[in-house]
């Protein structure tokens with residue numbers, strides 16, 4: 131039984147994880163970390179699911195890691211427990227994750243959104259890394275993923291001043307895939323996830339892996355990795371089917387498992 135999230139299947143082959151701590155603006159406590167990463171891992175292993183949407187509420191995607199839970203901890207507590215390392219499990223999810231962000235995505239909330247593959251923002255979304263205002267620094271990837279996403283200048287600005295940026299600024303900076311009206315956010319995110327889930331499952335996982343490789347490696351290694359993975363798509367049913375369908379002017383019937 132989950133306490134901090136709900137998990138639904140609102141469309142064919144699409145799962146929806148909704149953060150559900152409204153009184154704390156979806157602040158991410160340890161239980162939320164375990165429930166989100168646990169649900170995502172389970173859905174990743176489910177052949178009936180092709181893509182996962184992660185969302186919060188209209189007011190807050192997530193207002194950060196739970197400050198009240200962190201406040202009394204000592205250095206040795208957080209060091210010994212390797213506090214936040216558990217979030218790495220989300221990076222091991224091989225199916226596409228779509229973040230649907232409205233309202234506050236601050237600190238750990240911004241970092242959680244950045245762990246997803248597509249980031250769809252409502253016009254109301256506000257992003258920031260305000261940890262500096264608490265006397266700490268980002269601890270779930272903010273200084274690394276934000277810098278890779280938006281560059282050093284803006285990452286420094288956000289991490290050092292703690293200011294927030296709105297959806298328009300975040301899109302201009304390259305953090306956000308698309309901006310949509312708040313009342314259509316969830317539908318747009320579910321539509322995007324359904325589109326992805328309708329594609330070839332192996333090609334989808336390979337595309338995600340190849341794009342992510344760009345964050346981990348140099349250009350020539352990345353290009354070689356891409357080419358080898360591209361070659362391997364020719365071993366799949368879906369390459370034969372996708373290209374035959376194009377030639378025969380019909381919709382492809384991809385295998386999803």
Ligand code: HXC
Pocket residue numbers: 153154155157158193194195196197198234236237238239260261264266267268269270
């Ligand atoms: C715990 C939180 C919380 C958080 C909000 N709440 N954010 N509780 N952890 N991160 C709680 C408030 O205490 C309050 O509970 C309730 O949610 C509503 O929040 P308000 O502040 O009353 O709402 P509002 O005035 O609208 O302001 C919204 C807000 C503000 C601007 C988002 O709540 C805020 O600044 N929150 C903290 C944002 C932040 O600093 N995030 C980064 C955390 S550190 P009560 O019970 O009082 O009604 C982090 C990474 C740490 O994420 C990594 C390094 C270790």
